[in-house]
Amino acid sequence: xxxxxxxxxxxxxxxxxxxxxxxxxxxxxxxxxxxxxxxxxxxxxxxxxxxxxxxxxxxxxxxxxxxxxxxxxxxxxxxxxxxxxxxxxxxxxxxxxxxxxxxxxxxxxxxxxxxxxxxxxxxxxxxxxxxxxxxxxxxxxxxxxxxxxxxxxxxxxxxxxxxxxxxxxxxxxxxxxxxxxxxxxxxxxxxxxxxxxxxxxxxxxxxxxxxxxxxxxxxxxxxxxxxxxxxxxxxxxxxxxxxxxxxxxxxxxxxxxxxxxxxxxxxxxxxxxxxxxxxxxxxxxxxxxxxxxxxxxxxxxxxxxxxxxxxxxxxxxxxxxxxxxxxxxxxxxxxxxxxxxxxxxxxxxxxxxxxxxxxxxxxxxxxxxxxxxxxxxxxxxxxxxxxxxxxxxxxx
Numbered sequence: 173x174x175x176x177x178x179x180x181x182x183x184x185x186x187x188x189x190x191x192x193x194x195x196x197x198x199x200x201x202x203x204x205x206x207x208x209x210x211x212x213x214x215x216x217x218x219x220x221x222x223x224x225x226x227x228x229x230x231x232x233x234x235x236x237x238x239x240x241x242x243x244x245x246x247x248x249x250x251x252x253x254x255x256x257x258x259x260x261x262x263x264x265x266x267x268x269x270x271x272x273x274x275x276x277x278x279x280x281x282x283x284x285x286x287x288x289x290x291x292x293x294x295x296x297x298x299x300x301x302x303x304x305x306x307x308x309x310x311x312x313x314x315x316x317x318x319x320x321x322x323x324x325x326x327x328x329x330x331x332x333x334x335x336x337x338x339x340x341x342x343x344x345x346x347x348x349x350x351x352x353x354x355x356x357x358x359x360x361x362x363x364x365x366x367x368x369x370x371x372x373x374x375x376x377x378x379x380x381x382x383x384x385x386x387x388x389x390x391x392x393x394x395x396x397x398x399x400x401x402x403x404x405x406x407x408x409x410x411x412x413x414x415x416x417x418x419x420x421x422x423x424x425x426x427x428x429x430x431x432x433x434x435x436x437x438x439x440x441x442x443x444x445x446x447x448x449x450x451x452x453x454x455x456x457x458x459x460x461x462x463x464x465x466x467x468x469x470x471x472x473x474x475x476x477x478x479x480x481x482x483x484x485x486x487x488x489x490x491x492x493x494x495x496x497x498x499x500x501x502x503x504x505x506x507x508x509x510x511x512x513x514x515x516x517x518x519x520x521x522x523x524x525x526x527x528x529x530x531x532x533x534x535x536x537x538x539x540x541x542x543x544x545x546x547x548x549x550x551x552x553x554x555x556x557x558x559x560x561x562x563x564x565x566x567x568x
Contacts, residue, residue, distance in 0.1 A: 175553060176203035178238040180256060182246035183207035183230060185350045186269055189542035190245050191215065195224045197546070197560030199553075201508045203241035208233040235259035243549055247542075254290035257312070265552050267296065267545045271379060273314040281383040296548035299325060299492055300333075300391065300556065307551045308414070315548060319345050319380040319454060320387065322465035323516050325495060326530035329386075329488035331448070336469035336478060336528045338392060338448040343384070345465035346457040351536045365458050374453045381452045388448040389399050452567065459481040460507030463540055465532045475525055478526040481528050489517075491508025493558050494539060496546070504533030511535065511566035513543035535565075 177194050181203040182185045192198045207230035210218055215228040233239065233252075238244050239260045246253045246268045253270040260266065273293035275281045281289040294310035297303055302366055315395055317326070323343050330336040346369065348519065349360050387443060457464075482500065489495040495515045504516035515534040522529055536541055550557050 174199050174201040174239075175242045176201055178204040178206070178244045178547075179247060180206040180233055180238055180244065181252075181269075182215070183210040183538060184247055186541045187245075187247040187426070188222070189537040190247060191222055191546065193261070193542055193546045195222060195561055199555055200560060202228060204231055204234075204237050205229075206231050206233045206238060217566075218448070221510055228532065233438060237265045240431060242554065243266045243267070245542075245545055251287045254287070265549075267313045267315055267375075267543055267552070268293065268547050269541055271317065271383070274316065274320075274383050275386060275404060275491045277382070277386070284377075284379045284382060295387065296544065297324060297387070297497055298547060298551060299483060299489065300328065300387065302549060304557075305359070307548050308554070309515065310552065313548045313552065315541065315545045316345065316387075317380045317383055318351055318463055318534075318536040319378070320461050321344075321381040321540050321544060322515065322532040322534055323380075323384045323450075323452070323467050324387045325489075326465060326467040326517060326532040327469060328386060328521075329389055329468065329484045330393050330481060330530065331471060332488070333484040334406065334473060335480060335484055337472055338388060339446050339470070340470040341388075341450045341467070342464060342469075343450060344455065344466045345452070345463060345467075345537055345542065346455040347463050348459040348461040349462070352539075357455075359520045365456065367458060369455055369457050371453055371455050376451060376454050378454050380454075381450055384450050384452065385448045388450075392448070445465035459506065461510060461526050461535055463536045464504065464506050465531045465533050468522075468527045470523065471526050471528055475523070476521055476528070478519060478521045481492040481521055481530070485517055485519055485530070493541075493563065494561070504531050506533050506535075507567050508565050509533050509535045509538065511538065511562065512564055513539045513547060513561040514541050514563055514565065 179187055182191055187514040194202055209477045210230045213230055215225045216222060235256050239347040239353050243265045250270040250272040254272040257266055270499055272290050276292040293312040293314040294306050296313040296315045299308060323365050329404055350364055461463050485497050494513050498516055498518045503518050508516055515532055517532050519530045546560055547557060550559050
C-alpha cells in the first residue's frame, strides 16, 4: 500500500494533472478525490485520458474526508482553499496550489485580493536557497504560481550574484489557456483564442507581481525563500513527512530534514540596495499549456557579458534535476517542457540597452502547478524529490 493522497478540486486542469502524477507515482495512491460540482460523476468523465482511474468517482468536498488521507493537495480557488484548510487538523500535511498562503504581507494581499489574508505557509519552490530543508520540515506548503515560478527561477541567481538591478525588472510572459482554469469563458472560446495572442492584466495588476517581488526580496536579503510563519502557526512549523509506508505519526517528533544539497548558498550575499520592483505583463497564447517568460533587468555594470549571466545561472542550478540551462544560442520553447516538471532557461546580455535577458519555458500545469506540488510533497514525505515526475517532455 502506498501513501493515500487526497485531491480537492480534482475535476479541474491542475487537479487532473495531479491525478495523472499520483496515479503514476511509485509510492502514492489516490485517496478521496473531491470535486464539488462534479460529485458523483466518474473521474474519467472529466479526465478521459486517465484510464488507470476508471472506476473512481468524484466525491463532495468534505474537509473531514480529505483529512483521512496521508497528504492533501488543494487545487481550489483561493477563497475556498483557505476555508477548507482551516477546517482540517493542523497535523494533516497539505500542499495548496492556490494563492491563499503565498504572501506574507497582509497589505500586499489586500492590494490584489478581495478576501481576508489567511496567513503564510512555507513557500514551495525547492530550487531557492535553503528551501528544501524548510519544505521537508513543513506540514503546510504553498505551491508557487506558474508565472512566478518561471520569473523567480530566471531572475533570482542574477540578483543574488549582484549582476542585475532589482529595482528595474520587466517581465513579459505568455501562458496557455489552461492557466485560466476550466470554468467556461467567452474569452477562452477557440474562436477567440486561436490565431491571436493577447495581453491582459497589464499595468501591474496581475496577482503574481507581489509574489515575484516577495521571493526575490528574500533571496537578496538572506539567500533564502520568503520568511515562514513562526513554528506552529497555521500548522506550518517543523514536522517532516514520511516516505511510503513510513507515514509520520501525527504529533510525533519529526526526523531531521535532509541536508540542502545546493552548492553555492554562501555566494548569495545580501543586496545593499532597495527592494525589487517588477513590471509584469502577462499574455494569453493560443496553446493549451505552457509558459514562456522573457525576464529582463538592468545590468549593474555596463560591459557585463552573457558569459557572466550564464555562469550565475549554471552555478545556482548545478545538480538541479528540474532546471536546465540550455547551450548558448539555443532558446527555450514551451513544447519541450510539455508534460514534464522541467524548466528551461537561457540568458543573454543586451549591451545596447544595458539589460540582462533571461527566457524561461515550463509547463504551467507541470512545474508551474501540479508537478511542483508533487515535488514539494515528495520532500515533505521524505521520498526522493524526483519520484513520479518526468524530466522528459511530450512532443510534438
